[in-house]
Amino acid sequence: MTDYSADQVIWTSRVTDAFGPVVELQDDQGKVSYYxxxxxxxxxxxxxAVLRSENGNEDDEPEIFKILTAADGSLELVTIDDDDEWENVSELYDELTFPE
Structure with missing residues (x-):
């Protein structure tokens, strides 16, 4: 996988448009959390999508999810399982959030 750069980023709002500014996620055990x-x-x-837990504080690291589109057009947020992809996306988010 190649490294991402800030000039390749296209800002979107698909999750916010579909679900609003707060999303409800359910883990494998059925526990619901709001982000x-x-x-x-x-x-x-x-x-x-970069999400921050409603129950956390501002110093907590946000969580980054991959947005997938189902055949019916609905959106799904999934964890990033590929270590290289996660590293590239988290570094890109840091670069976008804390420019040098």
């Missing part, structure tokens, strides 16, 4: 949508962007043909 504020901080940023959404497309890069290198993939879409990502």
């Amino acid at each position: 504020n949508v901080e940023k959404e962007f497309d890069v290198a043909g993939a879409s990502y």
Whole structure:
């Protein structure tokens, strides 16, 4: 996988448009958590959402999810399982959030 750069980013709002500024996620055990949508962007043909737990504080690291579109057009947020992809996306988010 190639490294992403800030000039490749296209800002989006698909998750916010579909669900609003707060999304409800359910884990494998059925526990529901609420997250504020901080940023959404497309890069290198993939879409990502940066979410922050409503129950956390501002110092907590946000979570980054991949946005997938189902055949029916609905959106799904999934964890990023590929270590290289996660590293590239998290570094890109840091670069976008904390420019040098």
